[in-house]
Amino acid sequence: MTTYTARPIDPAALKDLRTADDADRPMVPFPDEEGGAPLRCCLRRSEPGERIALVSYAPLRRWAAATGADPGAYDEQGPVFIHADDCPGPDPHGHPFQGAHRTVRRYSAEGRILGGRLVENVENVESAENAESSDAFDEAFAEAFADPEVALVHVRAVEYGCFLYEVRRA
Numbered sequence: 001m002t003t004y005t006a007r008p009i010d011p012a013a014l015k016d017l018r019t020a021d022d023a024d025r026p027m028v029p030f031p032d033e034e035g036g037a038p039l040r041c042c043l044r045r046s047e048p049g050e051r052i053a054l055v056s057y058a059p060l061r062r063w064a065a066a067t068g069a070d071p072g073a074y075d076e077q078g079p080v081f082i083h084a085d086d087c088p089g090p091d092p093h094g095h096p097f098q099g100a101h102r103t104v105r106r107y108s109a110e111g112r113i114l115g116g117r118l119v120e121n122v123e124n125v126e127s128a129e130n131a132e133s134s135d136a137f138d139e140a141f142a143e144a145f146a147d148p149e150v151a152l153v154h155v156r157a158v159e160y161g162c163f164l165y166e167v168r169r170a
Helices: 011-017 059-067 131-146
Strands: 051-057 078-083 102-108 113-119 150-157 163-168
Touching: 011 051, 059 150, 059 163, 102 131, 113 131, 131 150
Parallel strands: none
Antiparallel strands: 051 078, 102 113, 102 150, 150 163
């Protein structure tokens, strides 16, 4: 069975975003009073009091720059939370940010959207050990990558459409 790994925002991109985001705005750090923000640098929720920032990020644009793709109108940017300072990165096991409906959006090597799939909310899925929810994600990734035209997928929040993480063809 293939294991699909959630990819956080790349450390080089994080360094850039901590200077100016993809909308060319400076980062404005703040202490997260309540906690719970989905951090795209380490793929976990923030703890109360952590110093974080909300920045504009263009994940497909950055991937396209590295691969030579031209996503055209599919190039989009949106808000993501990151730690304001370097962090150790994610735990490479499991699928983060479960516990709500998610979409698995498929992209071609040219950067065009090829479709997507809704991954339904499964109760008690905040733990990476929840096999039923992980199976739902693995099934969605396997279905996506069964199509040879799919080069990568983005996992996104349904409620706001925000980018959560990327999975690439193994």
